[in-house]
Amino acid sequence: MTNQPPTLRPNAVPTGRVARFARMGGLATGLASRAAVGRAAAALRGERPDMAALMLTPGNITRITERLAEMRGATMKLGQLLSMESEDVLPPELAKILARLRAEADAMPPKQLKSVLEAVYGSEFRRKFNSFDPQPLAAASIGQVHRATAADGMRLALKLQYPGVRNSIDSDLDNAAALIRWSGMWPRELDIAPLMQEARRQLHEEADYVREGSYLRRFADLLEDDTRFIVPHHRPDLSTRDALAMSFEPSAPIEALSEAAPAVRDRAASALIELCLRELFDFRVMQTDPNFANYQWRAETEQIVLLDFGAARDIPEELAQGHRRLLQAGLEGMRDDIMVELAGIGFIKPDLSKAQRDAILDMAELGFSALRGAETFDFATSTLADQLRQRGQVIGQERELWHIPPADTLFLQRKIGGLYLLATRVGARIDLPAIARSFVR
Incomplete structure (x- = not known):
């Protein structure tokens, strides 16, 4: 595919x-x-x-x-x-x-696309490519991606920034x-x-594709020995602040995993969750955008292609350690410590009433229960997301609790939530307790 x-x-x-x-x-x-x-x-x-x-x-x-x-x-x-x-x-x-x-x-319409290519590569931009597909692979908020073939024959995915x-x-x-x-x-x-x-x-x-290229290379180095993942090869000679060139990696949308054998989709979803925790605790750098389009599936080799590192960001050590302590407290069911660490990472407001604290702790306990079980967690049949949503709606009605966490915490929580949705979409069964325990030892 x-x-x-x-x-x-x-x-x-x-x-x-x-x-x-x-x-x-x-x-x-x-x-x-x-x-x-x-x-x-x-x-x-x-x-x-x-x-x-x-x-x-x-x-x-x-x-x-x-x-x-x-x-x-x-x-x-x-x-x-x-x-x-x-x-x-x-x-x-x-x-x-x-x-x-x-x-x-x-x-972008063809005329504007041509003007962008000329601004990036000059009026003779066609000489840099053996071929260029004007139909984009994808279009997002900052730019759009095209398939191309470099003059040396390398197949490329070329991201061009909107003017x-x-x-x-x-x-x-x-x-x-x-x-x-x-x-x-x-x-x-x-x-x-x-x-x-x-x-x-x-x-x-x-909007700085030079920066994104540096994170692309960084993740390629970090995952060089992990055969479960493919990170495209960066082409700095064809990249600028407004264009990012990388190897084109044939693959299918990650949702194609739902058609794979159960053991295959379980391994793939487990790998993504483990990668998220490695980014947080080991690499201290995370690609924070959980958009499904940023993950692709190569069925013939059972590998996950990782895309789009524009939202990559370094994780402060204090934030990583705070999440490690929160994970430890959650695994051990220490309610007071859970509340301390939630406040420490800025996820909740300080000085809450006892009733408000209890409501948030009950919701946290519900989430951590998936990490304390003795069996694999079945995302396809679990009602945990619905239970958390219902609890969240009740809490959301109390305006005194409305609070926007710090950006680093917010992005990290978004990444975790996105991976939960992805594992649910493909119907994975994952040994979450084993994965969680491996990062608190």
Whole structure:
């Protein structure tokens, strides 16, 4: 099986701060005018208008989603980062927008794609490649990926950054944050400022493909002797800050594992969970984006291809040790220590009431129960995720508990949660207790 490029809708990326501001300003003006009509209608009915409800109509949801996906860059990445926060405390309409922004973006039309290639490689860019497929393999918030063949015959996956993305990061974020605050889409009890700061930092990092290339090489070195994984070979001679060239690794979407023999999918899912813990405790560097598209499956060799290291980040030693102590406390059922370590990594607010502490501890205990069993954990039949979701919805109703953890903790928890969903998707059975114990000895 090989990678098959999806059919992506061509849509030019607006370039330049003025053009991007105009798109956002036009969106805000349109939403405001529709909200004004809604307020007038509510007043005629003698009703008190709800600003958030007027903003998040089905039509407006579609308009907001399409415009942010069209903008790509910072606005789309901000939506993805906001979706990391528990959807239990977000309006379902906003959750719907964020879910769309986690999917693939539109692709650049041919004319804009050519201009990008010329800007990166010069007007004679064709000489650097024996072939270049204009149909992208994938399109995301920062750039899109194409298949190509280098002049020396090496098959490549070439990631090209959208034009104007890097220079518009700060202004895009300011404009998007103003729209979110003005519209009332974001709960007032949650401070959006830390996420905005993190989005700014991460976007500037992800827009630097030289940085991503360094993490690509770093993971290749770390996993050189682990035959379960394939990390593409970096081609620095064809890479710049705006283009990242690497070997093309034939593979299929990771979801294809669900069709494999039970023992095969169990081994693969176990390898991914073990890798996550190695990244945290041994490597002290983690690829923090759990998007399923970042993992591919090579059935003929039973190997996992690892992709996209733009969201890779070093793990502070203090955070790694805090999670190790939390894991130890969870395995031993030490409730007081669990609470201390949850507070230590910033996952919960300090100075909670006893009732609030007990509610959070009960939820933590439920999660750790999967690590203390004597048998393998069956992701396909387990109801643990539903139980945790139900507990989370109850806790989410208490606004005093609303809290956004520090960025490092938030990204780490997102990675763990994403791998849980992946193991569930492929129906794996994994000896979680054995894996967990191996990292606390």
